[in-house]
Amino acid sequence: MKVEHQIRTFEKILKEYDGALPLHRFLVTYFKANKQMGSSDRRWASRYLYSSFRIGKAMPARSLQERLTVGDFLCNSTSSLVLQSLQPAWNEQVSLPVAAKLVLVKDAYPEFVLEDVFPFQEARSNGIDEQQFLESFFTQPDLFIRVKAKHADEIHHTLSEAGVHVKALSENILSLPNGTKLGQILPSTGHYQVQDLSSQRTGNYFQPKPYEYWWDCCAASGGKSLLLHELEPKVQLLVSDVREHSLMNLDERFQEAGLHKYQKKVLDLLVDNEQHLHHYEFDGIILDAPCSGSGTWGRTPEMLYYFNERKVKQFQGLQKAIAANVLKYLKPGQPLIYITCSVFHAENEAVVEHLQQAHGLTLEAMEVIKGYNEKADTMFVARLIKP
Numbered sequence: 001m002k003v004e005h006q007i008r009t010f011e012k013i014l015k016e017y018d019g020a021l022p023l024h025r026f027l028v029t030y031f032k033a034n035k036q037m038g039s040s041d042r043r044w045a046s047r048y049l050y051s052s053f054r055i056g057k058a059m060p061a062r063s064l065q066e067r068l069t070v071g072d073f074l075c076n077s078t079s080s081l082v083l084q085s086l087q088p089a090w091n092e093q094v095s096l097p098v099a100a101k102l103v104l105v106k107d108a109y110p111e112f113v114l115e116d117v118f119p120f121q122e123a124r125s126n127g128i129d130e131q132q133f134l135e136s137f138f139t140q141p142d143l144f145i146r147v148k149a150k151h152a153d154e155i156h157h158t159l160s161e162a163g164v165h166v167k168a169l170s171e172n173i174l175s176l177p178n179g180t181k182l183g184q185i186l187p188s189t190g191h192y193q194v195q196d197l198s199s200q201r202t203g204n205y206f207q208p209k210p211y212e213y214w215w216d217c218c219a220a221s222g223g224k225s226l227l228l229h230e231l232e233p234k235v236q237l238l239v240s241d242v243r244e245h246s247l248m249n250l251d252e253r254f255q256e257a258g259l260h261k262y263q264k265k266v267l268d269l270l271v272d273n274e275q276h277l278h279h280y281e282f283d284g285i286i287l288d289a290p291c292s293g294s295g296t297w298g299r300t301p302e303m304l305y306y307f308n309e310r311k312v313k314q315f316q317g318l319q320k321a322i323a324a325n326v327l328k329y330l331k332p333g334q335p336l337i338y339i340t341c342s343v344f345h346a347e348n349e350a351v352v353e354h355l356q357q358a359h360g361l362t363l364e365a366m367e368v369i370k371g372y373n374e375k376a377d378t379m380f381v382a383r384l385i386k387p
């Protein structure tokens, strides 16, 4: 395939994409509507699109082709037609570490500024290493699964046999290359759950006890609930979300995982839910809040380009309002587990501060879980106790 054809295709798709849908969903629809594109066309188009988004807003004055060349060089360790024809010297050095590649990029384009990759003025949470965080965008995060300890060896073996490069991070966490077709390799027995490494680590803050009654109030398809249940199978559970469709996915996942006893409600937590909840009192609430998702943009780098920073304040408003509404149903002395997958201070520490000041909660612990060092998402978790 000619390089001109690859570049034309890349530019055509980029023109049609406006950031409204996640890029991977847009591409599925695009490729379906453009059946003339073979699998190689699709693969190269995806690589070029993702690579060009991974450099965020860097080098805004340069042409699409130049930005693509820089993105493709920084984000891949294998050669491409674009590099071969537009930057042959870089193509020879494509397997260098990112730090060394950055020096070459700076030599060719002195205006390349790493800070432009994540171009948001909004303050980041405490302790995030700027250089490492920004460089992490050039690498696609891994896929992580949580496995039941007794099935770990068998699952590890099956994946290795299928040629998957699998790493055991603990007795029940495995990391795999992103894009691994898990569904084709492992039968869906409920013996494993796909869940990001940092998301799994939020579980360290749950500390549930047998027979306690917990509420996962923004449950979506139940990732945190499944983690909670694994930590304490005797916990009783209410799950809710404003999106009914997500709760249908949750039902399926729970069935597969053998979690049959739970209550479920479709609830909008921005309105008064007293008629549905007046007799409820929980021993623990998990509030995995709607947020910017900025800690997961290594998986959706198009957001580096399309995210509107004004939304951070809107999310903060949502987070405070939802927290105020759910706290009524938490027993005194019991924990609210506040979680986001954001790196913004406004959605993390600032909300925790608000919860302490406006609702008298006591902060027991909080952490920015820095997945950017481990090819994982970056998340925030706080454990706050109701007075």
Ligand SMILES: C[S@@+](CC[C@H](N)C(=O)[O-])C[C@H]1O[C@@H](n2cnc3c(N)ncnc32)[C@H](O)[C@@H]1O
Residues within 6 Å of the ligand: 217, 218, 219, 220, 221, 222, 223, 224, 225, 240, 241, 242, 243, 246, 267, 268, 269, 270, 288, 289, 290, 291
């Ligand atoms: C970060 S996601 C939760 C992810 C989930 N806990 C997991 O582990 O996979 C946030 C969820 O909050 C829900 N949400 C957003 N606004 C809401 C509202 N007003 N009331 C209730 N849930 C809401 C969204 O539908 C979304 O599923």
